[in-house]
Amino acid sequence: MRKSQSSANFSNKTALNKEGKNFIEFEEKVRYSETDQMGVAHNKNYFEWFEIGRTEYCRRNNIPYKDIEAQGYYLVVVEAFCKYKKPLRYDQEFFIRVFLKNITPKKVEFSYELVTKEEKKLIASGHTVHIVTNSKAKTCSLPPHIISSLKASLT
């Protein structure tokens, strides 16, 4: 299992960054297929890393995203943004940090930071905005128990 090696440093599953926000973090590595002919990770992969970040965020808050879908709720991406600061190379290890930026019954916002393994320098940052829909793609509201689970890291 992908496990944050630094998780042992944290009293719990969250940490506090410079600005005092709670986040979860875990380690990833760049796959060969994620590089392009510039020799660095292609820009689209960051949005895939943001997504496995959300998956990990939900899991660590005891509400795995697959269970959210199993209960009939879908967090559909309506906005995605990434600012790229440093390149990532094949097999480079880095940390993905995930923050719950905002949550209401109808909308969830996550923000993300990718940082270098050793010095924790910023590689990229971004955010995604999600609306809540049911299995028929109609907008609906997240039930209170999912909202409080997702909020757990914030408190």
Added chain:
Amino acid sequence: MRKSQSSANFSNKTALNKEGKNFIEFEEKVRYSETDQMGVAHNKNYFEWFEIGRTEYCRRNNIPYKDIEAQGYYLVVVEAFCKYKKPLRYDQEFFIRVFLKNITPKKVEFSYELVTKEEKKLIASGHTVHIVTNSKAKTCSLPPHIISSLKASLT
């Protein structure tokens, strides 16, 4: 729409290769994101090209694959093979050729050739084997009208 520029040369939607097999062909181009740090198209993309080849094969046989799924039949990949002969570079144009290799109510086999645009030199060849399932992933049999549509290019 992606259209084979050479299709105008063919009396119908199929052509005959050296070995006398019927096939459909159409043109594709290598996307930047499909290259890797070796500067060539990554090996996994060939299986994506095979797949858009199947989509095109079905469409030209008047049985679009989405209609096959809409009728409750799924062609699930159980085997995939590719032999790589020449590299493909960013923005390189090439042709995808698709052959129906074998078809029974429970199993369909396609083979593929990727060839250079000008001299039609072999870039890669391969095949996929598919079993037929229903929407609940249980094996089932393709109805006769789908089989005859898929066979149309062969006759």
Added chain:
Amino acid sequence: MRKSQSSANFSNKTALNKEGKNFIEFEEKVRYSETDQMGVAHNKNYFEWFEIGRTEYCRRNNIPYKDIEAQGYYLVVVEAFCKYKKPLRYDQEFFIRVFLKNITPKKVEFSYELVTKEEKKLIASGHTVHIVTNSKAKTCSLPPHIISSLKASLT
């Protein structure tokens, strides 16, 4: 070759959208592998479509992106954004529109619209910001002939 079917409607290689901006447009289709288990195109693919949009934009301005790299200039993505309005489904045909938003010797900005094939309804919109680097990843300036070629669609 992927060709805009509607390109025949345009006097030249550009068109004018509602706001009076020049853009190029061409048609694409959703690949099966681009869908996810929600049954729609996955959010990361839009950034791949933006990229093939840039490739097409450069080609239609007679300065293919591969030639830009061959001359030693790289347009490195430093920012990417997408707003998703409507879902895209497997095999759905749509148009990609590419606008040159801003260009200086050191920075290039493109914006994009994805619209439905028939009614030209907005599926998604976004932008990317690029800095110019040389082959050693050092920032540098685009030469005047590349800038004027890229600007051609604007005038």
Added chain:
Amino acid sequence: MRKSQSSANFSNKTALNKEGKNFIEFEEKVRYSETDQMGVAHNKNYFEWFEIGRTEYCRRNNIPYKDIEAQGYYLVVVEAFCKYKKPLRYDQEFFIRVFLKNITPKKVEFSYELVTKEEKKLIASGHTVHIVTNSKAKTCSLPPHIISSLKASLT
């Protein structure tokens, strides 16, 4: 870091499967973006998993693949095959097993098994064949120290 949880069970970095072959194994999880509209992992991803398997194989043999490339040797895929036995679903954990099937100075063959986490049931198996080239894509021979490193798991 992705770490095999079961690695602790092994005296060293390799294990012995039923047929008595040495292999390395590690755990992976299915990403959301790796699913398609059938609700299972798309067939092309298996070739990406095979590849991160090779990366891991080289690392555990103390010759990271990026070091092989840094020394001027490239293992270019000339053949890839996969047989799919069971579907993989979003977030499902599984093991990737990598075997060095054959190695000569000019050619390297790996085989792979994907197995379920708990019962170690076969999900998929396959192989890849690689020729050795230099940075100019000319075929060449692997030096003895790389061959012996890669062979280490076999003995």
